[in-house]
Amino acid sequence: MAKKILSEYETRKNILEAARHFGCEGDVIEIFNKYDSLLKNCTNAKERHAISLMGNMEIHRLMSSDPGELIVGNKIIT
DSSP states (O other), X not given: OOOOOOOHHHHHHHHHHHHHHHXXXXXXXXXXXXXXXXXHTOOOXXXXXXXXXXXXXXXXXXXXXXXXXXXXTTEEEO
């Protein structure tokens, strides 16, 4: 069964709910703001993708009990 791909809004909402539960909501908001700022001024698609991967990895390292690798789009990000 295929998983539904969530919108950015739904994904951020779910991440913030989990962060609130773990007591790191402020840290997650700071990460969102940092990468939103970087993406706002970026016009290169390849660079935008790299920035989004860095943001995903930072969230993953903050909230994961096993912060080693992250799988995004069937690719392992280390």
